Amino acid sequence: MATYKEIKGVTVQTVDSDPVVNAGSWSSGGTMNTGKGSTLGTATGSSNAFVAGGYLGPPGRTSSTESYNGTSWTEVADIPTAYNFGNGFGTNTASVFAGTDPSSATTYVWNGSSWATPGNNLNTARSVGGTSGTSTAGAIFGGAEPSASAKQEHWDGTSWTETTDMNTGKKNCFSGTGIQTAAMCIGYPNSPFTAEVWNGSSWTEIAELNTARGTGSGAGTTTAALFSGGQAPGYVANTEQYNGTSWTELADLSLARGYIGNGGSGSSTATTDAIVYGGMTAAGPASTLTEEFSFPPPTASTLTEGDIFLSAGTTLKGFGKAAGVPAATWSSGGNMNTARRGMAGFGLQTAAVAAGGSTGSTVANSESYNGSSWTEGNDINTARFDISAAGTQTAGIIFSGDPYSATTETYDGTSYTEVGDLNTARQKASGFGTQPLAICAGGEAPPGAQSITESWDGSSWTEVGDLNNARFGLAAGIQSPSSNGIVFGGYVSDDVSHSETWNGTAWTETNNMTTSRYYLAGAGTAGLGLAFGGSKNPPVKDSTEQWNGTSWTNCNAMGTAREQLAGSGFAATALAFGGGPTVTNVTEEFTADATLSTVTVS
Numbered sequence: 001m002a003t004y005k006e007i008k009g010v011t012v013q014t015v016d017s018d019p020v021v022n023a024g025s026w027s028s029g030g031t032m033n034t035g036k037g038s039t040l041g042t043a044t045g046s047s048n049a050f051v052a053g054g055y056l057g058p059p060g061r062t063s064s065t066e067s068y069n070g071t072s073w074t075e076v077a078d079i080p081t082a083y084n085f086g087n088g089f090g091t092n093t094a095s096v097f098a099g100t101d102p103s104s105a106t107t108y109v110w111n112g113s114s115w116a117t118p119g120n121n122l123n124t125a126r127s128v129g130g131t132s133g134t135s136t137a138g139a140i141f142g143g144a145e146p147s148a149s150a151k152q153e154h155w156d157g158t159s160w161t162e163t164t165d166m167n168t169g170k171k172n173c174f175s176g177t178g179i180q181t182a183a184m185c186i187g188y189p190n191s192p193f194t195a196e197v198w199n200g201s202s203w204t205e206i207a208e209l210n211t212a213r214g215t216g217s218g219a220g221t222t223t224a225a226l227f228s229g230g231q232a233p234g235y236v237a238n239t240e241q242y243n244g245t246s247w248t249e250l251a252d253l254s255l256a257r258g259y260i261g262n263g264g265s266g267s268s269t270a271t272t273d274a275i276v277y278g279g280m281t282a283a284g285p286a287s288t289l290t291e292e293f294s295f296p297p298p299t300a301s302t303l304t305e306g307d308i309f310l311s312a313g314t315t316l317k318g319f320g321k322a323a324g325v326p327a328a329t330w331s332s333g334g335n336m337n338t339a340r341r342g343m344a345g346f347g348l349q350t351a352a353v354a355a356g357g358s359t360g361s362t363v364a365n366s367e368s369y370n371g372s373s374w375t376e377g378n379d380i381n382t383a384r385f386d387i388s389a390a391g392t393q394t395a396g397i398i399f400s401g402d403p404y405s406a407t408t409e410t411y412d413g414t415s416y417t418e419v420g421d422l423n424t425a426r427q428k429a430s431g432f433g434t435q436p437l438a439i440c441a442g443g444e445a446p447p448g449a450q451s452i453t454e455s456w457d458g459s460s461w462t463e464v465g466d467l468n469n470a471r472f473g474l475a476a477g478i479q480s481p482s483s484n485g486i487v488f489g490g491y492v493s494d495d496v497s498h499s500e501t502w503n504g505t506a507w508t509e510t511n512n513m514t515t516s517r518y519y520l521a522g523a524g525t526a527g528l529g530l531a532f533g534g535s536k537n538p539p540v541k542d543s544t545e546q547w548n549g550t551s552w553t554n555c556n557a558m559g560t561a562r563e564q565l566a567g568s569g570f571a572a573t574a575l576a577f578g579g580g581p582t583v584t585n586v587t588e589e590f591t592a593d594a595t596l597s598t599v600t601v602s
Helices: 004-008 322-327
Strands: 013-015 025-028 040-045 048-055 061-068 073-076 087-090 095-098 107-110 130-133 138-141 152-155 160-163 177-179 182-187 194-198 203-205 217-220 225-228 239-242 247-250 273-277 290-294 308-311 315-320 329-332 344-347 352-355 366-369 374-376 388-391 396-399 408-411 416-419 430-434 437-441 453-456 461-464 485-488 499-502 507-510 521-524 529-532 544-547 552-555 566-569 573-577 587-591 595-598
Touching (some): 040 273, 217 273, 225 273, 322 595, 352 396, 388 437, 396 437, 485 529, 521 573, 529 573
Parallel strands (some): 344 566, 521 566
Antiparallel strands (some): 025 290, 048 061, 152 160, 177 182, 182 194, 194 203, 217 225, 225 239, 308 315, 329 587, 352 366, 430 437, 437 453, 485 499, 499 507, 529 544, 566 573
16 A cells, blocks of 8 residues: 555654644724724724724714724724714725715815814715725715715815716615725625726626625725625625635624724735724624734745644644535536526536536537636537536536437537447436546436446446436436446435445445435535435425535535536535526536545544
8 A cells, every 4th residue: 555655745744733724814803992883984904994983773873983003992083973874985094084874965084183074075965885095085986865876976185076977876885995096886775786896987897796795894906805794684794805807705704794894995905904893783782893804924834735744743634625515605607608407517617518408498509617607619419408427528428318318429628429329218317437438327218217327438338237226317426437436316216315336336325315306416426425406396405415425414505496407526616507497597616615624544
């Protein structure tokens, strides 16, 4: 047997303490003197924040003003009018606040020690708008008049000027970020809560958040931003990072809340140095909690994917995505061009193929996915649905289908070629393997559910050992090799939760899934698999389960419940697409973060 050093080229290290994950996380900062939500807040990072006014919960508004220095909050001169739902930008030594609830046009300027009212008020009275910029070059956009506004105004240090409107009116835009010439706004009542960026001359709609919500805290720029907390409609702790193209889930806040103070508008380092403070919680009272977002220092010993070490010289630990699967979540991917159900799915999360299917009518369409969008390619030769598949985006194989079909086609990344037929024509079977070697198991053929298993050797199919339970509408760990696989679910008379593993010769019954279902999809291997979607005597399922090689564990559900969907990828990086009973083009991505876990050696 090979040693770890022979396989990896290094020995297992012994460390005094666990290395840390090189990822951002939230930690507690200084407690505010007065808990408040719906604040007029500004910040340029975790060491510079300023809050004026806000909502206390009963008895109502406050004029209390506080400044943060990175460690503690200090009471300073109160803003002249007790109010909330206002709009602010700047720093704790130079800020501008304008508008309030009920809608107001009044402008206040803070110089680091006192307040002034220059008399040059907003052109349009409003509250809860988005903000960006500095005390001499700032902006307010959106807000409530009381209905959702699309208007934008710029401040030059003396007066306000109306400029280009947003595409869609938004209010509760606590999340304004950026500078006067490059800003971002997220707000509602749009559904989902839409985001737009300003480039100095026009507004452009950008990718939606993974968790639609408003009243959260924004930080950063138009190409590197954070959005934390908010309402969806209940208060949430989610944090997402924007990279100029898409949003990615990061570590959650410790406290779910909304109506939070601004977290670092215009700061180019806000994705590594941000702050949230105050806010309203489900419990009712306004919060005094401050949280700061940061990364480990450059001198820290950090974990990388695949690390394995002896912690404190005694406990063997590993760092990888496999242990993180139960906690992983689904997020939106790019929609397919053709909504359908019963298509073949094969490949990876970032390189998948959807072939055939039914839109209500049988289609031959084939599309490929690149990790963000689907592209139409060459059609399959024989249109059908309820098809099985195996392989990769450049070396795939599809077989069986409705109506009862024995047709087999291989895919080379560009086109499909018909090859040798199955021995038994069928539909609703399952498949796995790495083309040119594949397995087709179960399915439906007259007079009903089948246990027949066939093995593809690159040129023809051969019947091999039957399943223990004849069934159709089952799924497989699609990335399993043809000599070591797993199938699960499917329709049989007594139950629909059966799991069986394949050793290259015979099937062995193993632990059942926790949720009985058929017409589901699968990803992964016989050692680490994923089951998702399906149905059982309605309703349609959104449930997801992980197979760890021994048993099934429930994971976070999909966003869209569906049956007759397709899957691709591995358990830690899976893709779900299409489905029914009402045909859909929705694509969802399941991605596990690497997790530190104890390694058990037997």
